[in-house]
């Protein structure tokens with residue numbers, strides 16, 4: 388299976404979760420995306436995942452991901468990538484070891500595809516307002 392297919396399948400799976408599908412980008416995050424551009428958001432996603440999820444034992448695991456401020460945080464909740472327990476449950480990534488570069492790349496790709504989708508959905512919904 389190619390990577391995009393894996394990501395699409397996972398996003399479909401997540402959209403069936405009532406809890407995960409309640410997360411959406413806020414209006415100020417849409418503006419933030421327009422201002423920064425996706426290259427910057429991807430860089431931020433790498434910074435956040437490397438800092439908050441990559442270590443074998445992340446600091447404050449389970450409470451390290453806010454539900455506001457940055458679009459990547461919202462995407463992490465929507466995609467089951469908010470803490471190591473959720474990574475285990477949703478993505479079968481083992482606890483108690485550092486994430487591999489492949490895993491970090493997978494998580495960032497998933498988050499970015501979710502962000503682009505949510506951005507587009509919201510822009511389409513508000514057309515003609």
Ligand SMILES: [Zn+2]
Nearest residue numbers: 449469470473
């Ligand atoms: Zn979590």
